[in-house]
Amino acid sequence: MSDYTPPPPQAMAPDAANAALPAPEKGGPDIMTYVIPVLRSWLMISVLAGLGAVGGVLFSLTKPNEYTSIGKLQVGQRMAVQVEGTQEINNIGHYMGNWEQLFANPELSERVAEIVGPHEVLTPYDPAASDKPGTNELTRTMHEWQSWWFGRNRITPSGPVETSKGIIEAAGRVIRANISTVQIRNTQVFQFAYTSHDKELAQRVVKTFMEMCKKRELEWNKPGEEELRVLTQERDEKKAAADVAKQALFDYYEKHNIHDYEQQVANALGSEQELRNQIHELEADLRFAERQLALVDEELKTTEPLINIELPDRPIENLDYGDLRRKRSFREQALENAREGHTEESEKVQRAIAKLAETQKLLDETPRWIIEEGGVQEMPNPTYTNLRSRQQKYQDEIREHTARLEERRPRLPALVDRAEELRSCKETVRTLREEQEYTSRASNVISAALERGRIHNLIQVAGISRLRDVQAASLPLQKSGPKRLKFVLAGLAAGLAAGVGIAAVRGLLDRTIRRPKDLEDALGVKVLGVVPYSSGWKRARRNAQDVPNDRMATHV
């Protein structure tokens, strides 16, 4: 056991306790910072989700039963109109343009409300109205409460009820809010659906709405006589302007002889370029020929026209040898002749043999070929001859190129001037053409508008709408709403989202130590130990009372 010496107490400066610790590592909160609080708060999240679902149910109860009537209209692609002897007009096309604009017109819905009855449209859902004398008290009370709930926003008309503009406008707004117009995909069919607590009212609204649509379609964009007159006048003015522009363009073409302007520009530019290319090539060839001629001339100065050639030795046939060959033939013939009439031992034959032998001996001694010496011979120099021919060739080429250049060069300025002139016309031609195209197009547009106006007038006279019934307004047999499951699911989702959000925020703001890692992050040192949570502390202390104290004493 060591001898303990107490150290002197160290005075602590008042501010020492506030001395800066090494700052904990700052990093963004990891995903677990959010996940763990969410897991930890599962009970709160479940409660909130449940409350949301209950809220959804309660909210759906505030909605009365709804019925939806559906009707469909088709936009006619082609129609035939024949009025008072006019010719049949086909394929009118989509000059109306924006059908949605027609359907969403407030005036249309107000007219529908006016026909259907604005008060009926605005009447709130009244379950108590359907109660019969035998209905029990509880149901009756419930219906009365519901009637109060649904009727709390009842619109009270002011002024004469039937003519109150405000009531009609309000009913029109209700119709616009509850009617949906959908174009069925890739077709020219529009579907109208109106939702109301009264199924018959829904059917009447849809039916009236479709009829009003057809009527309004006939009135829509109806051009009056004045508009047609203005259109006609505008069309004539534009036509005249188009004629003037066309004439101006023609005159300009005439003046500059450019009726086929683009072709002429292309030709002029092409010809100029082609001539420039030819001149350029000829000048290049001429320079080449001149350089070659100079080289040939230079070479000719050092080249001799004649050269001496040493002939080689050659064998020549010996004429004496030939004579001896012929002489031997004669001797042989003479021997043959001598043998024909004489014996072999006769003197004539012996003499002929001797002469033949002599001739043969001479022939053997005489060589057949003799060598003639070559000597030296003077003859024209082929290099010189070649150079002279090349000199002549280049001189001819120079003459030819010079002649062709002299023929082409004077033509170039004229072509350049023409191309320049055509270039200068370009802007004017463009302006004149634009003017002409613009006026022509404007004239055509106005003519088309005028034609459409006339066609529309014909349709008006005939009273034919392009909208046709595909499906009449239906009487809904089953309720279409409210979708209670949708409200429940929405409430559930909202509760879940709120719970998760609250848990995540609470976890982010929570700065308490929850796990060893938090402690390490806060202190920057290792955690020495972890004492796990236990619910058995009280029981352990109670049980410890059973251990006798005397045993404790024995251990001291």
Added chain:
Amino acid sequence: MSDIHNSRMEAVFAPAQGTIDHLWSSLVRKGEFDDTKRILFTSCFHDEGTTTVASCAAIGLARHLFKQVMLVETNFFQPALAEYMGLPHEPGFSDLIRGEATLEEAFRPSGVPGLRLVPAGSGEAKGFLGSSRLQVILHRLANECEHLVIDAPPLLTSPEARLLLPFVDEVILVTRARRTTHQDIQRAVRIIDASGTTFLGAVLNHYRREAPTWLVPEG
């Protein structure tokens, strides 16, 4: 239960058996087995489990090192050790400081071989903590054992706890999960560092796993 545990103290702290078995090894460094060591356990606030952790450490040191260990409770404000052990509160450390008891009277047997207890005693001893008597008492207690484990009041709520810091070798901070905040811990560590005493580390008490292991391995 009494058949399983050899002493009442071990029976009281049986739920923290794992801590008893492991915490002691973190308190002993290599080569320091022969020196008398004064280890102070403190916390930021009350009810964070300082007495529990200090007792576990003391039991572990006595049981595994076979040394003379003394557990001294200096938290006069919320004494708990005597109540846990079913022992009389007096005389204790406060009585020692006031000079109203002798060391032999203040010692309590623990039932654990080598471990003796000194409970907080009766009344407060605020006025005596700043006196030189505190040094003398601690000196005498240290001479009576090989490891002196001090259960101190919380640092942030009891300024008296700071007076003990200069007389110990090492300080261990006890924190309670889901109660102590980062800021509190950092304030406490600043106080410990300012005293010049070695801050050994922290023990997390009342820890409860909040997420499954497959999701968050470290809990």
